[in-house]
Amino acid sequence: xxxxxxxxxxxxxxxxxxxxxxxxxxxxxxxxxxxxxxxxxxxxxxxxxxxxxxxxxxxxxxxxxxxxxxxxxxxxxxxxxxxxxxxxxxxxxxxxxxxxxxxxxxxxxxxxxxxxxxxxxxxxxxxxxxxxxxxxxxxxxxxxxxxxxxxxxxxxxxxxxxxxxxxxxxxxxxxxxxxxxxxxxxxxxxxxxxxxxxxxxxxxxxxxxxxxxxxxxxxxxxxxxxxxxxxxxxxxxxxxxxxxxxxxxxxxxxxxxxxxxxxxxxxxxxxxxxxxxxxxxxxxxxxxxxxxxxxxxxxxxxxxxxxxxxxxxxxxxxxxxxxxxxxxxxxxxxxxxxxxxxxxxxxxxxxx
Amino acid sequence: xxxxxxxxxxxxxxxxxxxxxxxxxxxxxxxxxxxxxxxxxxxxxxxxxxxxxxxxxxxxxxxxxxxxxxxxxxxxxxxxxxxxxxxxxxxxxxxxxxxxxxxxxxxxxxxxxxxxxxxxxxxxxxxxxxxxxxxxxxxxxxxxxxxxxxxxxxxxxxxxxxxxxxxxxxxxxxxxxxxxxxxxxxxxxxxxxxxxxxxxxxxxxx
Numbered sequence: 001x002x003x004x005x006x007x008x009x010x011x012x013x014x015x016x017x018x019x020x021x022x023x024x025x026x027x028x029x030x031x032x033x034x035x036x037x038x039x040x041x042x043x044x045x046x047x048x049x050x051x052x053x054x055x056x057x058x059x060x061x062x063x064x065x066x067x068x069x070x071x072x073x074x075x076x077x078x079x080x081x082x083x084x085x086x087x088x089x090x091x092x093x094x095x096x097x098x099x100x101x102x103x104x105x106x107x108x109x110x111x112x113x114x115x116x117x118x119x120x121x122x123x124x125x126x127x128x129x130x131x132x133x134x135x136x137x138x139x140x141x142x143x144x145x146x147x148x149x150x151x152x153x154x155x156x157x158x159x160x161x162x163x164x165x166x167x168x169x170x171x172x173x174x175x176x177x178x179x180x181x182x183x184x185x186x187x188x189x190x191x192x193x194x195x196x197x198x199x200x201x202x203x204x205x206x207x208x209x210x211x212x213x214x215x216x217x218x219x220x221x222x223x224x225x226x227x228x229x230x231x232x233x234x235x236x237x238x239x240x241x242x243x244x245x246x247x248x249x250x251x252x253x254x255x256x257x258x259x260x261x262x263x264x265x266x267x268x269x270x271x272x273x274x275x276x277x278x279x280x281x282x283x284x285x286x287x288x289x290x291x292x293x294x295x296x297x298x299x300x301x302x303x304x305x306x307x308x309x310x311x312x313x314x315x316x317x318x319x320x321x322x323x324x325x326x327x328x329x330x331x332x333x334x335x336x337x338x339x340x341x342x343x344x345x346x347x348x349x350x351x352x
Numbered sequence: 353x354x355x356x357x358x359x360x361x362x363x364x365x366x367x368x369x370x371x372x373x374x375x376x377x378x379x380x381x382x383x384x385x386x387x388x389x390x391x392x393x394x395x396x397x398x399x400x401x402x403x404x405x406x407x408x409x410x411x412x413x414x415x416x417x418x419x420x421x422x423x424x425x426x427x428x429x430x431x432x433x434x435x436x437x438x439x440x441x442x443x444x445x446x447x448x449x450x451x452x453x454x455x456x457x458x459x460x461x462x463x464x465x466x467x468x469x470x471x472x473x474x475x476x477x478x479x480x481x482x483x484x485x486x487x488x489x490x491x492x493x494x495x496x497x498x499x500x501x502x503x504x505x506x507x508x509x510x511x512x513x514x515x516x517x518x519x520x521x522x523x524x525x526x527x528x529x530x531x532x533x534x535x536x537x538x539x540x541x542x543x544x545x546x547x548x549x550x551x552x553x554x555x556x557x558x
Contacts, residue, residue: 001415003413003414003415004414004415005414006396006414006458006460008460008461008463027458027461030456030457030458030461031438031453031456034417034456034457034458035437035438035456038436038437047414047458049458049460049461051461076450076511080511080513099527100438100441100526100527100528101451101504101507101508101511101524101526101527102438102441102444102451102452102453102504102507102527103438103452103453103456103527105450105451105452105507106450106452106453106456106457237522237523237526238522238523238526239526239527337519337520337523
């Protein structure tokens with residue numbers, strides 16, 4: 001780890017000031033950044049520790065009905081906030097399917113959104129990686145591609161965004177509130193993360209020195225509470241990043257789907273909102289055949305990288321199954337744990 | 353840059369998203385002032401409470417993690433450095449009532465924190481209930497991961513999310529790896545402590 005200056009601002013103004021210094025990086029929970037620093041993949045000249053900033057640790061309902069989640073709220077606290085989890089069960093389920101309890105106790109909302117890819121070639125400093133060293137090439141293409149993207153990738157980069165949390169947030173039209181040296185702004189979470197194109201090192205639409213203050217879920221997102229699920233498929237039952245995941249949310253009236261959201265995780269450099277699939281479903285009857293058709297639409301542009309074509313079929317199955325689970329209804333308690341080889345209740349529908 | 357363009361402050365004022373934004377606007381205006389005021393120190397003193405005892409530690413290097421602070425500066429070597437990357441859980445300690453990976457926390461960030469390590473869980477000569485349960489259920493072989501497992505189990509019981517459901521206990525302990533494979537005993541040990549205290553109706557529900 002490189003030696004760095006450490007500052008602990010007491011106000012947002014101080015933080016923005018310190019963050020504008022060349023080579024400054026913002027530290028929140030530290031669960032991603034400190035790891036990257038130990039590996040030499042991040043080498044900030046100054047660490048600006050945001051953890052003590054006031055006013056960024058609340059979950060509040062605004063007059064508009066929107067719910068505003070402060071950027072410093074811990075992943076575990078948000079997931080176990082009973083009011084929040086009841087209103088946005090798929091978000092709570094996604095949070096609790098990510099990382100480990102220890103990490104969720106430290107990791108923050110803002111940090112989760114801004115976490116870096118877990119592409120093994122990004123982490124291997126001996127490998128060529130356009131994201132780590134722009135212009136150096138990408139060794140993933142001819143290598144191990146199990147965790148690489150199948151949507152929205154480029155020849156320059158096939159890395160995926162690893163967040164679970166961002167998947168249902170994007171499905172529910174979350175908005176990110178941002179402060180920077182030049183003022184405040186906000187943008188849909190869906191536009192925060194960039195697809196790689198020719199510049200995979202530019203991962204988000206944030207400018208230097210900007211801080212995420214909060215994430216806001218619109219009040220309308222609450223209508224999905226009775227039928228919202230997050231399904232994550234990974235190489236082990238717990239504590240692993242998604243191979244493929246899906247957030248699905250439905251409103252069903254008189255036997256027909258009147259509103260629907262579908263977003264995929266683990267398949268692209270950003271949470272992949274599947275609007276084509278949503279279009280297939282609005283006005284339709286909620287049945288397995290139509291859900292499969294929607295999943296086909298969601299993956300219609302998918303292309304494999306090396307040997308990861310299995311992820312395309314897997315994503316279709318995960319998407320249609322998540323829709324089926326959402327149609328069945330949100331279980332009494334989330335997360336309903338994923339199927340486990342040790343489970344005595346593998347046939348329990350609430351557990352997938 | 354791509355994505356949404358910066359909105360002028362005057363436009364933001366119309367949105368009225370909440371109090372946080374009014375504070376944010378003021379902060380943005382003041383940022384250039386603070387840019388000059390923030391300075392960095394060469395030495396940092398932090399005050400922490402470790403296993404009930406107040407400690408003042410002077411650090412000459414900001415890179416020290418909480419794990420290195422405990423092991424190398426305070427000579428509390430119960431918390432182990434397994435992977436040093438937050439993947440194995442051997443460094444688990446409880447900070448302000450929450451279990452975390454000490455390897456992924458800067459010591460400097462812990463100023464004012466109340467820290468509990470494996471060295472602080474027994475009272476006098478009496479093992480804590482979780483320690484005793486680990487012995488009773490053979491929840492270890494080589495013992496390297498055990499301090500982290502026990503601290504994690506104490507954290508899990510405190511969180512009250514797993515109750516008497518073995519699957520939720522396994523999920524709740526998944527941040528701690530055991531290369532000897534003592535998982536069955538670990539699950540039994542945690543269940544043996546959680547069963548008598550768990551509120552059955554709520555927490556035992558699948």
